[in-house]
Amino acid sequence: MKSHSALKIEKLIQKGVKIPNPQGVEIGPEVDVDRISGDGVVIHTGCKLYGSSTLILRGTTLGYEGPVTIKNCQVGPQVELKAGFFRNSVFLKKSSMGSGANVREGTILEEESSAAHTVGLKQTILFPFVTLGSLINFCDCLMSGGTSRKNHSEVGSSYIHFNYTPNQDKATPSLIGDVPRGVMLNQRPIFLGGQGGLVGPCRLEFGTVIAAGSIVRKDELKPERLLIANIAKGGSIPFAPGVYYNIKRITVNNIIYIANLIALDHWYTHVRSQFLSDDFPKSLFDGLKEKLDMAIGERIHRLKALSQKMVDSVQADQSHTKENELPLVLKQKNELFKRWTEIEEYFKSERNTEENKGLRDVFLEKLYLGIETSGKDYILVIKGLSIEDTKAGTDWLQGIVDHITAGALKIIPSFL
Numbered sequence: 493m494k495s496h497s498a499l500k501i502e503k504l505i506q507k508g509v510k511i512p513n514p515q516g517v518e519i520g521p522e523v524d525v526d527r528i529s530g531d532g533v534v535i536h537t538g539c540k541l542y543g544s545s546t547l548i549l550r551g552t553t554l555g556y557e558g559p560v561t562i563k564n565c566q567v568g569p570q571v572e573l574k575a576g577f578f579r580n581s582v583f584l585k586k587s588s589m590g591s592g593a594n595v596r597e598g599t600i601l602e603e604e605s606s607a608a609h610t611v612g613l614k615q616t617i618l619f620p621f622v623t624l625g626s627l628i629n630f631c632d633c634l635m636s637g638g639t640s641r642k643n644h645s646e647v648g649s650s651y652i653h654f655n656y657t658p659n660q661d662k663a664t665p666s667l668i669g670d671v672p673r674g675v676m677l678n679q680r681p682i683f684l685g686g687q688g689g690l691v692g693p694c695r696l697e698f699g700t701v702i703a704a705g706s707i708v709r710k711d712e713l714k715p716e717r718l719l720i721a722n723i724a725k726g727g728s729i730p731f732a733p734g735v736y737y738n739i740k741r742i743t744v745n746n747i748i749y750i751a752n753l754i755a756l757d758h759w760y761t762h763v764r765s766q767f768l769s770d771d772f773p774k775s776l777f778d779g780l781k782e783k784l785d786m787a788i789g790e791r792i793h794r795l796k797a798l799s800q801k802m803v804d805s806v807q808a809d810q811s812h813t814k815e816n817e818l819p820l821v822l823k824q825k826n827e828l829f830k831r832w833t834e835i836e837e838y839f840k841s842e843r844n845t846e847e848n849k850g851l852r853d854v855f856l857e858k859l860y861l862g863i864e865t866s867g868k869d870y871i872l873v874i875k876g877l878s879i880e881d882t883k884a885g886t887d888w889l890q891g892i893v894d895h896i897t898a899g900a901l902k903i904i905p906s907f908l
Contacts, residue, residue, distance in 0.1 A: 496521040504528060504535075513537040527775065529569075536560075547775050557591040557609075566779030569771045574609075581613075582783045585771055590626070598786035603871055604641055608649070615665075615790050617756075619674050620871060625649035625686060633666040633690075634752065636674025637698050638681040639875070645669065648686025648704060655692050659734060663746050663798040664692030665791055671752040672889035673698065675759050676882040677874050680715065688721075693745035711745070734801070734808035739824050740907050744897075746795045751896035753788045754843055755889040760784060762852060763885075766859060769868040792839055802829035820906065827904045834903050839896070847895045851888040855881065 494502075500519040501511060507530030511517055516537035519525075522544045531550035535541075538559030541548075546562055551570040554560045558575030567573070568584045576593030583589075587601040592610035600617045607613070607624035612631065618624075619636035621644035628647060632655040638644035645668070655664040668690075673679050682696060685704035690696075694708065699716040702708055706721035736742065760781055768774055802825040809821055846852060858881040862873040877885070901907050 500525050504530070508533075510534045517541075545779065547779060549771065549773075549776065566776050568776055580783065580786065582776070582779045584776075584780075587618075598783055598790055600780065600783050600787075615787055617784075617787065619645075619669070620677060621645070623647070625651070629653065631655050632662065632664055632692060633668060634671070634749070635682065636669035636671070637679050639677055639679075643681060645681040645683070647684045648688070650687045651684055652689040653692060654689055658731070659736065659801070661794065661798050661801065663742060663794045665746065665749040665794075666690055666692040666694040666696070667745070667749050667752060668694075668696045669698050670893075671755045671759065672886045672893060675756070675763075675874070675889070676877070676886060677871070678882060693742055693749065695745060695748070711741075732808055732811070734805050736805055736825070739802075739805075739821065739828065742798070743795070743824075743828060743904070743907055744901070746791065746798075747900045748893070748897055750788065750791050750795070750839060751893040751900075753784065753791065754839075754896055755892040757781075757784055757788065757843070758846065758852075758892055759889060762856060763859060764870070766856075766863060767868045767870045767873075772868070772870070788843075792836060796832060796836060799828045799832040799835075802826065823906045824904070827906050831903050835900055838899055838903060842896060842899055845892075845895065846888075847891045848888060851884050851891065855885040855888055858884070 497519045500523060501514045501517055503525045505511055509530050517535055518540040520542040523541050523546055524544060527546060528548045529550040533548055534553045536555035539555040540561045543564030545564045547566040549567060549569040552567050553572050556574050560573050560575055561577045563579045565578050566582045570586045571583045572588040574589060575591035576589060578595045580597040581595050581599035583601045584603045586604045588606040589595065590607060590609035594612045596614040598615040599613045602618060603620040605618040605620060605622045608626040610627050611624055612629045614631040616630055617634040621638045621641055622635050623644050624630060624647045626649045628651045630647060630653045633653050635645055653666060656662055668682055669679065680699035682698060683701045685702050685706060687705045688702060689707045691709040695711045695713060697713050697715045700712050701718045703720040706719060708719055708721060712719055764777060768777060806822055806825050858877060862876050866872045866876055
């Protein structure tokens with residue numbers, strides 16, 4: 493008797509999927525073969541497919557450089573996953589990952605974004621064209637910027653996004669570019685030079701260039717800046733566990749990050765949904781929304797975990813901080829701890845609120861005209877919008893970011 497895997501492989505081959513070595517492929521019993529296209533899909537030796545929500549669209553190639561394991565991923569058309577492990581992530585048209593990839597929950601690669609070999613991603617969102625080199629750990633961040641495959645934001649090889657602190661928390665998401673302007677695909681690219689790192693939570697403006705070998709620990713909100721890290725003199729200084737030296741910056745950056753993800757959710761709901769087609773079916777759109785929900789939930793969870801540490805942190809401050817530095821820091825930490833439930837409820841209640849639907853409707857009218865002219869090619873339509881049109885869209889989304897940010901900070905006024 494043939495196994496469930498063998499029977500599913502036979503069905504896929506009958507559909508037209510190219511599987512050069514059927515005995516070297518494994519397909520879980522829960523996988524729905526109707527969610528795997530027979531049009532130009534190639535599954536090489538060593539590949540394993542699991543998960544009832546796994547989706548693979550036309551022209552995708554799996555495992556050309558080595559074994560690929562996929563679990564509950566939604567893979568758009570003409571994607572190349574060359575070797576590695578992929579779980580609970582989404583890959584849109586013509587995105588790609590090289591060998592040795594480790595891609596986990598809440599990751600989204602939008603159109604034509606890519607990574608070379610040995611790259612780790614989790615809770616990572618890459619906008620169209622963003623390119624990662626090799627030997628990179630880039631979890632817990634969103635990166636946008638660039639206008640095409642020839643003019644794209646890039647992360648150099650051997651780069652690290654530092655997303656775990658000595659105080660053992662992960663309230664460390666970095667916003668590299670932003671959502672309101674980044675979705676318009678008309679911003680200056682951002683370049684993070686190789687053999688370097690970014691210490692989250694951090695924010696970088698479009699046009700930022702970080703020199704190779706630099707470790708950046710501060711926000712850069714001025715455009716067109718070259719950052720060259722100073723080489724600090726070595727030494728030994730006291731370290732006090734539990735002390736957060738800049739709780740305001742950490743908290744505000746987390747709130748702004750969450751606000752940007754909420755704005756992206758509105759973009760997906762109102763804009764991406766207009767591009768449903770054979771190359772972007774509802775099943776792929778649903779996967780995209782699901783992964784963004786994961787990302788928003790993760791960031792709220794991590795900020796909550798940080799807020800719960802503030803009682804112990806206040807005690808650590810009282811033991812290690814100079815007397816004249818205590819009052820505001822203590823107030824901020826106590827406020828964050830005591831009012832966290834209100835902040836969390838605010839995120840939930842205001843997630844679908846829009847301050848200026850008029851701007852949204854103006855933008856959507858122009859979007860509909862673009863679709864009528866150019867069809868449902870997302871990149872072509874967005875890049876075809878005028879400066880005035882993109883400004884209306886950016887203002888709409890920035891209004892959401894500003895509303896969410898201001899409302900959350902109003903709950904903890906000492907952070908203003």
